[in-house]
Amino acid sequence: MLDQNAFDLRKYISRNPQSVAVWIALFVLIGFGLLRYDNFGSAYNITSFLNYNAMFIAISVGMCFVILTGGIDLSVGSVAAFTSVVAAYLSPYGIEVAMPLAILSGVGFGLFNAICIVYGRIPPFITTLATMLGAKGGSLVISGAQTIAVDWGSNFTQLGMEKAFGVVPWTIVIVGILIVGLWIVLEMTSLGRTILAVGGGEDASVMMGLKVNRAKIFVYALSGGCAGLAGVFLASGFGAGQPLEGVGWELSAIASVVVGGTLLTGGMGSIPATVAGALLLGLVFNILNFENGKGWISFSAYWQMVIRGAFLFAVILFQTRVMNRRSTVEFAK
């Protein structure tokens, strides 16, 4: 099942033409930032940018797997808020206890989603919408609607605030491992092939004898787990479990996945491009901050949402053009 061409650039482009846009946009934006702002390329800006965006990247790659099967997971933001509270409560026991258990609680929500979707045959949109409300209610109940301070005496906050071997923040190391691991799962394992096949055509996949249910349960559990990890980052990086956070995260994650060129209908997409999509949307904020710092113009925080929406629109326009051209070519054959 090993795919020899997984990391061949030319093959990558020909298989993911709709992902090219995000890479071009990302490099243009980085080039623009480097030329225009003095400290844009500084180690401080790069590490703090990546450190802050680590949780969004984690959620986005989990979401990418769900969307590849043709599903959707609207619950990730609330689940991350829930697990941040769980992690904060467990923080006195240290990161080695708090992190796995918080991630497990996220996986629990994912498994609940999977059971409703696979066995209850409730559409993913509705199931995860309900889980979103349920997890939000749950996190407010267990926290009493208060932010829960973490234990600063244990090693819990080291994860979000300190650097591995004094070089790279721990969050970035963990997210890096996650990205590479999931990329390998998608491109090189039979499970990954099955996930792509399910998105391409579920009925056909069932008839081919693929383990469709197993693949679907995996992606929702994974997405829940990724949200759990994001919750741990949130609690560790900001020193508190935050039951009110996570609003709109699911839509940011979906936007990252779509900007990265993954088709919402499933069956086609890429993990690196999803990461690029998340970085691109985060960079919009970063560059606006620098631009405000220059003092020429003053964009309020509210402009950032408008510009994000405009970005999404532009990428969608580009995508539809690429896809239409592609489908006409295939039709001509």
Next chain:
Amino acid sequence: MTSLTSEGPMRTDITTRLKHHGGLVALAIILLFNIVVTPNFLQAQTLAVNISQVATIAIVAMGMTLVIATGGIDLSVGAVMALSGALAPLIFLSDFGTAYPALGLIAALLFPLVAALVCGLFNGVIVAVLRVQPIIATLILFISGRGIAQVLTNGNLQTFSNPEFSYLGTGKILGFPFQGWLAIAIACLLFWLVNRTVFGRYLLAIGGNERAAKLAGGPVRSVKIGAYVICSVLSGLAGLIVVAINSASDAARNGNLMELDAIAAAVVGGALLQGGKAPIFGAILGAVIIQLVKYTLLANGVEDEVALIAKAAIILAAVYIQQARKE
């Protein structure tokens, strides 16, 4: 469902009836529970409070029902509410609005609805002409619509005192809140539109089978765009009502999470997410159920947070029953 048929015709009859009128049964149970348990439930004031709150959910949910009937979804309703709600005070508090109060009031009612209509056109064209999936197409305005409203108001809370405008949210006719009458009038209009016009026929046909509707020569594009436009305009109206109730416009909170309430109300009311059904009065029933559950829990001292979990359970149960009915 096969096991039910073997248990005799009587049994099947009752169960299928229960399933087809699950919403009404649920409503009856909630009402009975409240009459017995909740203090002061059977009072005019309770009724008025609930109606004034349910009207906005119902109005948006009816629009959502039309969009869902085409097999689509509209995530931008809350953002459109914020946008139209932000525009109205901006207009009647402006120099023009204070100099010509009557003209200013008319402009403050019309212009936000036109802005909402443009939002609907935007959504509709992206979905119907560019063929982008509805979740993504409406995600654009979901993200940036509220941002536009906040840019316009600089994120400030706009308070005002304008009795004429506030009538939209606080007025009463025959002791019954004005927006309640408005919701009923809109429901009658939409019911006629869905069941008695060509537009309605094609709306349901598109949701039932888009390809077939297109091959039959139906104006698929314009009907789809129409559904999104109606949904947006109704959301704009709901945004105005919320602002009128509060005598204040807060772009950050107006319509927040309304997309969830509206989708939930439409689904509880019997709309199929795959499309092909547009139960307008069902949407009102769904909105009433969701509002009453919220009220019941609040009135009995259950916290807001638990109400969220209850809402989640209602949505899952409603769709599960729907799903079982189909099979």
